[in-house]
Amino acid sequence: MKLFALSNLCFFSSLFLYRIASANADGRETEHAILPPRGWNSYDSFCWIISEQDFLQSADIVAKRLLPHGYEYVVVDYLWYRKKVKDAHIDSEGMDLIDEWGRMVPDPDRWPSSKGGKGFTEVANKVHDMGLKFGIHVMKGISNQAVNANTLIYDYDKKGPYTEAGRQWRAQDIAIKEKPCAWMPHGFMAVNTKLRAGRAFLRSLHKQYADWGVDFVKHDCAFGDDLDEGEISVVSEVFKGQHNRPIIYSLSPGTSAAPDMAQKINGLANMYRVTGDDWDSWPDVAAHFSVARDFAAANMIGSQGLKGRSWPDLDMLPLGWLTDANSTQGPYRACKLTLDEQKTQMTLWAMAKSPLMFGGDVRKLDDTTYGLITNPTILEIDHYSSNNKEFPYINGGKEGATGPSAGANATGVRSWIATGRQGEIYLAFFNLNNAKTAISAEIADLGKALPGWKLNPSCKGTEIWSGKDFGVMQKSVSTEVETHGCALFVLNCK
Numbered sequence: 001m002k003l004f005a006l007s008n009l010c011f012f013s014s015l016f017l018y019r020i021a022s023a024n025a026d027g028r029e030t031e032h033a034i035l036p037p038r039g040w041n042s043y044d045s046f047c048w049i050i051s052e053q054d055f056l057q058s059a060d061i062v063a064k065r066l067l068p069h070g071y072e073y074v075v076v077d078y079l080w081y082r083k084k085v086k087d088a089h090i091d092s093e094g095m096d097l098i099d100e101w102g103r104m105v106p107d108p109d110r111w112p113s114s115k116g117g118k119g120f121t122e123v124a125n126k127v128h129d130m131g132l133k134f135g136i137h138v139m140k141g142i143s144n145q146a147v148n149a150n151t152l153i154y155d156y157d158k159k160g161p162y163t164e165a166g167r168q169w170r171a172q173d174i175a176i177k178e179k180p181c182a183w184m185p186h187g188f189m190a191v192n193t194k195l196r197a198g199r200a201f202l203r204s205l206h207k208q209y210a211d212w213g214v215d216f217v218k219h220d221c222a223f224g225d226d227l228d229e230g231e232i233s234v235v236s237e238v239f240k241g242q243h244n245r246p247i248i249y250s251l252s253p254g255t256s257a258a259p260d261m262a263q264k265i266n267g268l269a270n271m272y273r274v275t276g277d278d279w280d281s282w283p284d285v286a287a288h289f290s291v292a293r294d295f296a297a298a299n300m301i302g303s304q305g306l307k308g309r310s311w312p313d314l315d316m317l318p319l320g321w322l323t324d325a326n327s328t329q330g331p332y333r334a335c336k337l338t339l340d341e342q343k344t345q346m347t348l349w350a351m352a353k354s355p356l357m358f359g360g361d362v363r364k365l366d367d368t369t370y371g372l373i374t375n376p377t378i379l380e381i382d383h384y385s386s387n388n389k390e391f392p393y394i395n396g397g398k399e400g401a402t403g404p405s406a407g408a409n410a411t412g413v414r415s416w417i418a419t420g421r422q423g424e425i426y427l428a429f430f431n432l433n434n435a436k437t438a439i440s441a442e443i444a445d446l447g448k449a450l451p452g453w454k455l456n457p458s459c460k461g462t463e464i465w466s467g468k469d470f471g472v473m474q475k476s477v478s479t480e481v482e483t484h485g486c487a488l489f490v491l492n493c494k
Helices: 002-022 052-069 121-129 144-149 196-212 229-240 259-268 282-286 288-297 339-351 367-373 376-384 443-449
Strands: 038-041 073-076 133-139 175-180 188-191 216-220 248-252 271-273 303-305 308-313 356-358 386-390 413-419 425-431 437-442 458-463 469-474 476-481 486-492
Touching: 038 052, 038 133, 052 073, 052 121, 052 367, 073 216, 121 133, 121 196, 133 196, 133 248, 144 175, 144 188, 188 196, 196 229, 216 229, 229 248, 229 259, 259 271, 259 288, 259 303, 259 308, 282 288, 282 339, 288 339, 288 386, 339 367, 339 376, 339 413, 339 425, 339 486, 376 486, 413 437, 425 437, 425 476, 437 443, 443 458, 458 476, 469 476, 476 486
Parallel strands: 038 073, 038 356, 073 133, 133 216, 216 248, 248 271, 271 308
Antiparallel strands: 175 188, 303 308, 386 413, 413 425, 425 486, 437 476, 458 469, 458 486
């Protein structure tokens, strides 16, 4: 109980200090995304059909219940510009709303405040009045609908049609039809960023988002299998010039992403997905272990980013009350992960310092889910721990130390280690096996992962999820871990 109270005190004190540091009271620009961002995203609970009423109702709950725990972004996920009509789906064509310049605008039937060319301005203002920050999902390049209509390109600086070499440029001049979005081929295609007109179009898009009051842009189909360094560079340059309202730049999805790919773009963004979509199935959770290990080993956690730092993103947390991928039905079912599997997901995300973007329906946020996503030790680790990495010196199960190196069907045992601000050591055991497994680590081996740390041969420790005080542990840390479960120790070994 004392440890829990101390963790609470440390967390809220840290949050208070962070907000002071971010307040920019002296007018100087602070480092951007200095900590892994946290927030709520509409996708896991609403897919693409969320309305303005649903979104603002959710934002109000986030402000009241989750903002005190650092969840400050509320993000409208994809297809906010698609008409909710019969036969509309994620790759339908000809059902989107665009302006005269080929730019996506919110569907006024779902977002009535957008009428009259207002876009998301009024929604963003209401979100800001709640003390939150507003985000949207956008796709790569230019829409098929704009190309088919061959719309003019807007020159944001001159406030009129983009003109070069004595002519006005149009959508078909800049579109690369041979490069459609892999997972939405009838929706969007790449833009030729070698052309000034192509860059002007992207600039007109993202300057408009800034004008709407957007604080967070989730840019899809430009990373991973669809990597487009040219487009990322152009968008990053736009956001780099945003001084009055800094914008978090997030890249998604990260299918086939690897550290060498991320090293090409991490300095241009603040978050980048390193996996495909993560849903509430154990294979999805298990597939993240080796990916997270590889990015930590490459020193990508908290490395240089756009105007600050960047964070490998393990994707949203599909916990609580959800819908299904590609659904046109709102939230209607409970998370399929067991409670142990949910604890495993929260613990891995925290130990890897991933951004925490909750995806469940906050209007039906149950006490168990709320406790998971606001656990003070998890939040402390996610924001303030150091030396985060996989810890290979463990024993347990028939598969040996750390089991298979990759794969959604991974079994065996895994472990991560990190250090805290007060000299504590965080040690997490993960049981990927299909049966309860005893996992242990020699205390002497902790020093192998923490060079320069002088550790005692014994450690005092508490396991966070059970609340069990293990007292003084001599020579080793050991416990039984449930199927697909985890144990998270806070150790004092100095």
